Amino acid sequence: MRDYRGGLEDWIAQGWPLEATAELRTASAGATSASGPGAPHDWADVFVDLIERRTTGQLLQLWLGIIVACGLVYWLAGISPRRTMLIEFGQPVAMTFGGLLTSLYFSFVTATSVGFGDVLPIGPARALAIAEAVAGLLIFGAIISKFVSRRQERLVEETHRIAFEDRLDRVQTNLHLVLSDLQAIATLCDESRVPMARIRTRLESAVIVFSGELRTIHDVLYRPQQTPEEPVLEGILAMLAAALQELGDLLACGATADRSVVLASQLAGMRRLTDGICGECVPQAYANHLHEWMDRVRAHAARLA
Amino acid sequence: MASTDTSTPSDTVPEIPRSELRARVEARDPDLVLIDVLPPDSFAAAHIPTARSVPYATMTESAVRAALPDRHADIAAYCGGFT
Numbered sequence: 518m519r520d521y522r523g524g525l526e527d528w529i530a531q532g533w534p535l536e537a538t539a540e541l542r543t544a545s546a547g548a549t550s551a552s553g554p555g556a557p558h559d560w561a562d563v564f565v566d567l568i569e570r571r572t573t574g575q576l577l578q579l580w581l582g583i584i585v586a587c588g589l590v591y592w593l594a595g596i597s598p599r600r601t602m603l604i605e606f607g608q609p610v611a612m613t614f615g616g617l618l619t620s621l622y623f624s625f626v627t628a629t630s631v632g633f634g635d636v637l638p639i640g641p642a643r644a645l646a647i648a649e650a651v652a653g654l655l656i657f658g659a660i661i662s663k664f665v666s667r668r669q670e671r672l673v674e675e676t677h678r679i680a681f682e683d684r685l686d687r688v689q690t691n692l693h694l695v696l697s698d699l700q701a702i703a704t705l706c707d708e709s710r711v712p713m714a715r716i717r718t719r720l721e722s723a724v725i726v727f728s729g730e731l732r733t734i735h736d737v738l739y740r741p742q743q744t745p746e747e748p749v750l751e752g753i754l755a756m757l758a759a760a761l762q763e764l765g766d767l768l769a770c771g772a773t774a775d776r777s778v779v780l781a782s783q784l785a786g787m788r789r790l791t792d793g794i795c796g797e798c799v800p801q802a803y804a805n806h807l808h809e810w811m812d813r814v815r816a817h818a819a820r821l822a
Numbered sequence: 823m824a825s826t827d828t829s830t831p832s833d834t835v836p837e838i839p840r841s842e843l844r845a846r847v848e849a850r851d852p853d854l855v856l857i858d859v860l861p862p863d864s865f866a867a868a869h870i871p872t873a874r875s876v877p878y879a880t881m882t883e884s885a886v887r888a889a890l891p892d893r894h895a896d897i898a899a900y901c902g903g904f905t
Contacts, residue, residue: 518835518897518898518899519835519836519837519838519896519897519898519899520835520836520837520838520898520899520900521837521838521840521843521856521898521899521900522837523840523900523903524900524901524902524903525858525860525864525868525869525870525900525901525902525903526902526903527840527903528840528870528900529868531840531844533844533870534871535868535869535870535871536868536869536870536871536873537866537867537868537869732903736902736903740864740867740868740902
């Protein structure tokens, strides 16, 4: 077992090819094709998957559809008196409107597994009634579980949203700190009294924080589980552009001319990330002014190399 | 892997260099099983070619076993970025 430490981000940063799938090749899907001893586990997964992809309304429609369809079958079987499927009070259910209502009533009573027993299935209707009862119960259970998990899903969503906002808040705060620190370093750089080594370490640590936040922003743009609100994103991009500009100016200052290995590698990483930040290269379309900010970010970053 | 000053638990797992990974992915090396531990929607959107999805959140012994039919294969895993 080995770890590809750079991860997807590093792979993307190298500009190497990626694949995307419409359908998920998850572990369970892989096991299905292998058809190993884990098979019972898999059909349950498939079933759960099927239910999860349907909305509550769709399931309800399916459930009602099955009941009505079965009711019609019980009723239509009465076309030929010898093939009657339902018996009520000892008499076959007739092909009348009343008979249709009785058939539908029997269908509901069966599908909900109530089974009053006032209408009885005979012959092949028994098999159909059993199948209907099983299917009806399963689907009804799925509907109930949808209702139950609804609230939970909303809570999870809320948690994700809060975590996401926290993350953006942190990015903003850190960008502000980086920007003000870069400015402070720039003033130090102009004064020749301060030792170079001190300036250099301070610059290094600021750049490390900066590149971490840049990575987060890149992430938000490239793998958006959620899209930030426009003004928030604009603020972040504007601050990012300002900080990149400041950093570019600072690197031009003589004291930072010889760069340490750490600084050089951080800057190279930042260049790779910002290469992917521009109006046309981000995978999602944003408002025009946001694209302009992205272009400006890339233009400022071009000076870092 | 070479020991570094900032030793974290992840350092106990040896690293696969990106050049080696790239070469083996390109060659479709059957002896390499590449695992994407990112969430399924991320995997669907983009993943390294030949990678299999074993989302970290659902990483159980049975899921890993199912994803790794060959126990003797070389396994490499990756997530979002440098962590």
